[in-house]
Amino acid sequence: MNRAATVLVVEDDAAMRDSCAKLFRLEGYQVAEAPSAAEALKEIARRDDIDVVLTDLKMPGMDGVTLLKEIKRLAPDVDVVLMTGYGSIQSAVEAIKHGAADYITKPFDTNELLMTVGKIVQLSGLREEVSRLRSELRRKYRFDNIIGSSECMQAVYKRIEAARNSNSSVLICGDSGTGKELVAKAIHYDGLRAEGPFVPINCAAIPRDLIESELFGHKRGAFTGAVSDSAGLFWAANGGTLFLDEILDMPYATQAKLLRALQEKRIRRIGDAQERPIDVRVIASTNQDVQRAIRDSTFREDLYYRLSVIRIDVPPLCERREDIPALVRHFIDTFNETFDRTVNGISDEALDILTRHDWPGNVRELEGAVEHAFAVGKSHVIQAGELSIHLAARPGPGGHDVKFQTLTEAERDLLVQAMTAADGNKAMAARLLGISRPRLYKMIERHRLRD
Ligand SMILES: Nc1ncnc2c1ncn2[C@@H]1O[C@H](COP(=O)(O)OP(=O)(O)OP(=O)(O)O)[C@@H](O)[C@H]1O
Ligand SMILES: [Mg+2]
Structure with missing residues (x-):
């Protein structure tokens, strides 16, 4: 709850009502007051910012429990706290059954009252937060x-x-x-x-x-x-x-x-x-x-x-290659938002490579390839050279004429490529290679690479 919470104090005793209202105002709450249950209902119908109703249990006309039931019918999100006199615990229990958030027995000290209401406001804030997050997830x-x-x-x-x-x-x-x-x-x-x-x-x-x-x-x-x-x-x-x-x-x-x-x-x-x-x-x-x-x-x-x-x-993705352009578009949009960039497309050559690749890692691998291009690319259009190294270097169908490197050579090559692509930024290079920074430092040392 970002705004200050609003408490409606319902109490027929004017002095008591007044002192409660003052107490909440001093604590930074917005306060509304009503001398009777009927007035309280009017107030709730008139404005939609009331979070908590603090009401006396025994009042002439409509009592607190009836008021509670009415409120739960009209505005189920409004929390109700009852103030009960000594000896009416039974009705308080009854009230909880009908959906009261809590009750407090008179005489109470001000701290007790503030704690009770404060806890409820906090909980309802959490409830709102949960429902906000949930609807965000639903959208997503x-x-x-x-x-x-x-x-x-x-x-x-x-x-x-x-x-x-x-x-x-x-x-x-x-x-x-x-x-x-x-x-x-x-x-x-x-x-x-x-x-x-x-x-x-x-x-x-x-x-x-x-x-x-x-x-x-x-x-x-x-x-x-x-x-x-x-x-x-x-x-x-x-x-x-x-x-x-x-x-x-x-x-x-x-x-x-x-x-x-x-x-x-x-x-x-x-x-x-x-x-x-x-x-x-x-x-x-x-x-x-x-x-x-x-x-x-x-x-x-x-x-x-x-x-x-x-x-x-x-x-698998290789059985639905026709979806690849739309997926690429989708990931470009997502990463533009995540990385605050304005990539607006992909070159024909690059898209061609992507649509022909076998995608053993399926959509996740494709997503990774687009993210990689975002990391290394600088322009507004993804270029073939910016696709993941292993992707671009993959031989076409039937290509067996690959000249084998030793693992050490390949590692050094990858290291150089990553460092170049990352403009010498080691954190970025480590990320591109999918390894930890300490491990990257060790590799740099091993291959005697200079920054
Ligand atoms: N059709 C699709 N449209 C948009 N994004 C997709 C699609 N399919 C997969 N993705 C994205 O690809 C990534 C991998 O998807 P997901 O985690 O659902 O795969 P999975 O089948 O559960 O994989 P695993 O078996 O490894 O757990 C996620 O980021 C997901 O958002
Ligand atoms: Mg999964």
Whole structure:
């Protein structure tokens, strides 16, 4: 919340109302006042900047709890704090059930009041921030941010369309860098669960003996090292989507638990006796051969059928070369924004090289090639010479007449090229080569290169 928060003080006792209002003004809040619930409702209807309503519980006419219910109906985002007299805790509890943010018992000291309201304002600021970030993510990962109109991508879009309008499990298959995660995000952020969380987990990156507790959570003391309770990622994804990246790397025993969780829609933390119902949509992905993993008995066939209710195969880039110009255009636009540059195109020769390359690293490699050209290029049009070295130097089809260099020679060549391209800037040269700066320094020393 950037502006000062506004508090509406509702209290029939004029002296009490006045002193509360003064207190909040002194703390830098904007303050509105109302002597009754009816006046308060008018005030809320009249202006839209009220963040918190602080209201007495007992007032002539409409009481605080009725006011609360009305506010939640008219303006659900407004937080309500009730001031209750001694002995009315019961109504305070009732009020919380009806959506009050908090209550405070009279007599209270001013610090207590300021703390209570301050905490609520902070929380609602966080809520706003989360919803702002979420809508930013939605914009960023909308379906139409996936570039490519080739026939094989049209087939992918059809599946995405089906997936985003359902809650079925999805299995996304495709080589590394083809855009599987992008597809998963489009299904989530453009689908029924966009308001919920998107929780990714890379099954290959988590130690095998920890993955189960990462997924399902654990109770403190459930195993050595479980020093505190953990809710687990399944729980974190409740109401949203759990993205299980590299699913084939999930240990066989864990696969059975996952299958059970999907079937029962319930999970149990390790060390917990109780199961909890859960509402999570699962999207899994892999860049390996699923059928083979099933044959080799490293991936459970029953889990495969449960996950691949909707299966999406993202084709490798070399099968959709006609999409390359549009992708290049897209990455030029993105990097112009990221690096604050004004590259406006690519030469025919350079584009020709890009459309003919084999792209073993798929779209990610293409993205890297355009970024490389941005790093080394100075003009407004990307030139063939500015494409990644290995790309430009790649022999054409059937070209076997490459003269082999020793590894040391090749390393020195690359080093010189990178240093030249980076205008002697070592940090940039290290980045171009994809190595650390200390490693670059060692290479420079080894090849006795002078700046
Ligand atoms: N069709 C596309 N349009 C725009 N950008 C794309 C497209 N496909 C992939 N990208 C971009 O390429 C990069 C790699 O995509 P992503 O991470 O989704 O691939 P992946 O299939 O999950 O790869 P891996 O198997 O290595 O995890 C990302 O920066 C992504 O934004
Ligand atoms: Mg990925």
